[in-house]
Each structure stands twice: as C-alpha cells, then as structure tokens.
Amino acid sequence: VTEQFNAVVVEQVGDRAEAQLRRLALSDLPEGEVLVRVSHSSVNYKDALLLNGNRNKVARSLPMVPGIDLAGSVVSSASDRWIPGDQVMANGWGLGEVHWGGLSEYQRVSASWLQPLPEVFTAQQAMAIGTAGYTAALCVLDLETRGGLQRGDRVLVTGASGGVGSVSVALLAAAGYRVVASTGSTESHDYLKQLGAEEILDRSELAEEGRPLQKEEWQGAVDTVGGLTLANVLARTAYGRAVAACGLAGGAQLPGTVLPHIIRGVALLGVDSVMAPVRRRLAAWERLARDLDPRTVDEVSRTEPLERAVEVGQELLSGSVTGRIVISVSEEGR
Ligand SMILES: NC(=O)c1ccc[n+]([C@@H]2O[C@H](COP(=O)([O-])OP(=O)(O)OC[C@H]3O[C@@H](n4cnc5c(N)ncnc54)[C@H](OP(=O)(O)O)[C@@H]3O)[C@@H](O)[C@H]2O)c1
DSSP states (O other): OOSEEEEEEEEEETTEEEEEEEEEEGGGSOOOSEEEEEEEEEOOHHHHHHHTTOOTTTOSSSSBOOOSEEEEEEEEESSTTOOTTOEEEEEOTTBTTTBOOSSBSEEEEOGGGOEEOOTTSOHHHHHHHHHHHHHHHHHHHHHHHTSOOOTTOEEEESSTTSHHHHHHHHHHHHTTOEEEEEESOGGGHHHHHHHTEEEEEEGGGGTSOOOSSOOOOEEEEEESSBHHHHHHHHHTEEEEEEEEEOOOTTBSOOOOOSHHHHHHOOEEEEOOOTTOOHHHHHHHHHHHHHHOOHHHHHHTEEEEEGGGHHHHHHHHHTTOOOSEEEEEOSGGGO
C-alpha cells in the first residue's frame, strides 16, 4: 500500500464547494471494515452535481469524495466475508453522498455494501454499467413482476440517451419488448436504434401540459425525467399497467392528476437504487449479466482518468454526454 495516493475531494472554499485532486494518506480515510484498492468508478448525475460544487442536493457533509460507484480489489478486511484479492464492487449505499466514494485510489467501506464483481464483466465494464445500469435493471424487473409486462409489449423509455435510459433500452429490447425511446438529442437516434429501440419519440412531445387521460400508447415505461414528462407518460399508459419512475432529470414535480391511477388502474412504481436490499441488487445484476453484451457496454461507454473527473462532470451536466463515463481511478485501472 502506497503512503500517499490520489483522490478527488470536494471541500468548502469560501462560500462555495469546490472539487480538487488531492494527495491523501490511508489515515485520512473514513472508518470501514474493508479497505479496497479502487480501480474504477463512474460519473453519474449525482456525481456530476457534486463535482460541480452543487453539494446541497448530494453531499450530507464536506469534505466529501464523490463517486457513488466503485470497483476494485480487497486489500484488507476485518470481516470474514471478504479476503484480500477479492474482486468487488459497490453501488450506492450513500457512497459519494454520506460516505466517501469511489473517486479515490483507496477507500474504506462497510463489508455489507460490497458484492462480488459479476464474472462476465471486467471492473471497467461493471462501472460502465454502474448505478445507472443497475437502476435500469431494477426498473425492468419491477415492470415485469409488478407491472404485468409481457413479451411483445410496447415500452417507453424517457431520457433514453442518458445512462439509465441507454441501459433500459438495451435490456428491454433484449428481453423481447418493443422499445419506444424518448430523447431530445437528434444525434442519438442511430445509437438508440443500435441498442434496440424500434421507435424514437422527440421528448418535446411529452414536455407540454396535456390532458389527464390520453390515448393509451404503451404497456409500460421507464421514466428518468419526472415533471410534466412523467405526468404525460402516466396519461398514455395502458389500462392496468405500470410506470417505473427513477429519475428527475427534467424536474422533481409531478404535475398530473390521479385519473390514470383511479380510472385506468395505472401504477406508479418508485424505484430506488441507493438503499435497495441485496436480494434486489443481485437479481438486477443477474439480469444485466444475462442480457447486456459486454461489447455493447464497451460501445456505450468511454473511460477517462481521475484527473479529468471534474471536466467530465461539467460535460454531463451540459447534456452533451451520450451513454456512460467510467473513471479509471488507480493504475490498476489503466
Ligand atoms: N432512483 C435511483 O436510485 C436513481 C439511480 C440512478 C439515477 N437516478 C436518476 O435518474 C436520472 C437519470 O440519471 P442518468 O445517470 O441516466 O443521467 P444522465 O446520463 O444525465 O441522463 C439523463 C437524460 O435525461 C434527459 N434530460 C436531461 N435533461 C432533461 C430535461 N430538462 N427534460 C427532459 N429530459 C432531460 C437527457 O436524455 P435525452 O437527451 O435522451 O433526452 C439526458 O441524457 C437522474 O435524475 C438521476 O438522478 C436515480
């Protein structure tokens, strides 16, 4: 173990929070049963907010190391669940929000947050999937088990070119559903079709206030956008079916009516990845391993060094990113 190592730390500078590359020692790290040599992390929407100094919605306290996902190998463990050399990963659990996260060459975490790296994916691919992909899998599983989805059904994905959206499109198409991808990015149409989308819907069509009940267009939906978009998605969902809502890229409001729910029995399934129980995590990663071709994972992601994390965060917030960004955190990851 090296004496000093690199980490991105968000600190209070005057009246604002600022992300900087810092040299840390192991003694700087928080407490935790397992010391992990982090090879890769990723940049999710929450990470991007924090990297840009917008801590209010993300970090409980400062200083904070961003990175809600991490993958790497166990260096030492006070728990008998893990031994040195184990290849592990963690998604959520408050990493990069309440506890220091993945943008650090070493991190200490609780033994119960770790799960084995799935055999079919490298650490880089697991982080390319990351919280975004695992959340997409949670949404698809919920639509199947609680939303009555059947093979051949039409399923909408909003924010389709984003991290959660891209993987949702790929997983739904692989499982035999007909995917309608809603996007605001015209450059992403080919990309979304390659992932398996049959139809593209311009996101402006869902962005204006509409009638509380509209023509039934799909038998299920994964919504990453929220706001008026979600209200319109619910108003166009078929009788007795469901919408899995996991995001707020377009707003946290839900300016709709109860009519889709009480007239059409449409269910709104809330999906959380951060504190999801281990049983659901394992099921989600099993689906990802089954239906997501590692080559597709490589195609929809790019890898950047730790030093570029802040710039990458800005890029993500500007809306110009398609797919997923992996951060290679330590030399092991290069
Ligand atoms: N519940 C959970 O546990 C959980 C887990 C992961 C993520 N999330 C949330 O899910 C959302 C998506 O995350 P992500 O990592 O996929 O983010 P992302 O990669 O930034 O993707 C978000 C996508 O939403 C669309 N979008 C952005 N701004 C919009 C706007 N103003 N109106 C309509 N559409 C807009 C864009 O897609 P197009 O260009 O294709 O339109 C964008 O690519 C975020 O709100 C995130 O916080 C929640």
